[in-house]
Amino acid sequence: MAAVLAQEMHFTAHEVEGMYFAGLLHDIGKILVDREILTKSGALDLTEYAAMSAHTRFGAEILSHIQFPWEHLTHTILHHHDRPAYDEFSPRRPRRNLDLSHKIIGLVDAFDAMSSDRPYRRALPFKACLNELVHGLSVQFDPEITREFLRAMLRDVERPPVQRRLLTDRFVRGDEKIVRHQIADALLRVEQFMGIITAY
Ligand SMILES: [Fe+2]
DSSP: OHHHHHHHTTOOHHHHHHHHHHHHHTTGGGGGSOHHHHTOSSOOOHHHHHHHHTHHHHHHHHHTTSOOSOTTHHHHHHHTTOOOOGGGSSSOOOOOGGGGHHHHHHHHHHHHHHTSOBTTBOOOOHHHHHHHHHHTBTTTBOHHHHHHHHHHHHHHHTSOGGGOSSSOTTTOOSOHHHHHHHHHHHHHHHHHHHHHHHHO
16 A cells, blocks of 8 residues: 555655555564563553564664665664654645655554554444545554545545555445545644644
């Protein structure tokens, strides 16, 4: 999903490939996290949470021993659970595409987690996932990436089902019009949020 989003954001083929590998490898550090913590069905206590959080560091450490053709890969894995800092909202600085990679992975990873069954809870309905994105703006998700993600979904819903790349059957069940409306509504709320930020 991260590679598809990168493609929708007009990353180069090399960058898209880098995003594909980042998507595959981002949680590799979990192999060093206690299995009991990984599969625990209840909420994690503080110690367990700290142990779980270390998977970004473990992953970056593991990958730092391998030479990849994407210099951002270790950085992406290390920072994929970072929260956005407020100073990033304004003013905009020119950035390279791959500087956004950890945010793309963070967003896609969270969306994937919300929309699939986990040991500790069932998958959330599609609309609830969209709401989580909007509620997480500024504290968890980068508004620009969230906006790109929703715009890409909106383009996707217009495609015939077999050509869809983000909105798989998991999301589009039943009435497409409702799905389209839900995405458009979330997009509007993201843009309103960004409007408020830019006005400052
Ligand atoms: Fe992770």
